Amino acid sequence: MEDGEYSIKPASGQVYWTKWYNRDSPGGTGDWEILNHLRKENPGEICENPQNIEVVATGTLTSALSTGEIFSLYSPTEGFVCRNKDQKGGGPCRDYTVRFACPIYWTKWYNRDSPGGTGDWEILNHLRKENPGEICENPQNIEVVATGTLTPALNTGEIFFLYSPTEGFVCRNKDQKCGGSCRDYTVRFACPSEDAAAQVEAEAAQVEDMEYDSESDKVSIADSQTSRGDLYTLEEKSKMPLSIDLSDLQVNLQIQLNQQMKKIAGQTGLTEMILMDLESGTLSELRNEHPGEICPKPSDIEYETLSGLTADEAGDV
Template structure:
């Protein structure tokens, strides 16, 4: 998973520029946002071809000029690893291609959808408030989206574009702490004590970047 974190901005800030040059305003951060999911092809022919060139023709203006990440899932929600297909290519230059000819035992590819991560200046983003539902006194710090939604009904959008995580004491961005964690806007933030050299996670809080209404 891509760690999608940025320096702390004032809650409610959003980015309107669609120019890649706006990244120069944030030299110490790794800001990203996600596009919509795209599914332009199915594997009934030679395979599932979700290439950037074709997607840009069918969805003009919906994908930034230089994506920094790609995520692929089957239409039923499985990751590529869980689906078990042999993938021909999956990157930010070509897009995603699963060829039927590469699959064992004459199996066809699954039907996939893709999305791309872009600089936040490509998306219009509004930030939620900060959430801190867990402390690392147990197995770790679990600020996962499913539990946050249960505990804060109606407060987090259906499809967050980005996520930010900082420590609760010094507001240090998680990416600057040297700790190991998983962070993405689809699942939320998880830091496990067993993954840390010190044996314990720091206490984190998170917020999500949502489409502005």
């Protein structure tokens, strides 16, 4: 059986299975299905952090773990190796085929069309245009349910013109038995978890880039673990219990302080004021933490407290 001809296991839980790969045969020293080699020969197809590996004997689909042969490597992060010299009686290994389980996340549900007219058309390109940035470039699976009842589309008995993670879903009225119309369907897509991590990092970066003109402005604090976007004023923050996450409050203060310092810098030619850690503050440390922001030979230094007092007014030594 040729590479990729095995049926692909649908995404289940939080993983999807790649296609099957068979890059080597047991001739020579054995069967070497090394992950790095597979990635080079199949760019973009295998995720960065596979969660599991499945290995079967080519042709029979017998699980490698049931063959009684000895393997020198059987790892989702490195691949699979069966060496001829390790087998009993010096016999050669069987030929093996492998695939990898990759982590995923599911998008939200989408329902852009209804079965009126020619049918229900949930085309991926249209969904992307109407929901920019929400659906990954390479969905690994699609789930379709009847709107309202949540019955899986595959259990409705209706005929579908398109059912694809990379193109979307279409149910045409003219394809149904006895001229009946399609049900209304809702879809979602399974995306590689690497895309989810990139999305969280981008949202966090947007928080740091936000600028505000006064203390009364509201600040949105992105929480990557709970995905909340609560809005608080500084006055509301001060009334909250002390168990509040101090990292949120620090972001609040840093955003407003940086905004004030930008205005001062524009008038005086000074660099932006940098919010220092209480336990650090040498020039070399500040340069490491803020690359490219401090000139090679500063001619003066100015600093103040978070409340706006100068060093002289604060009275600290």
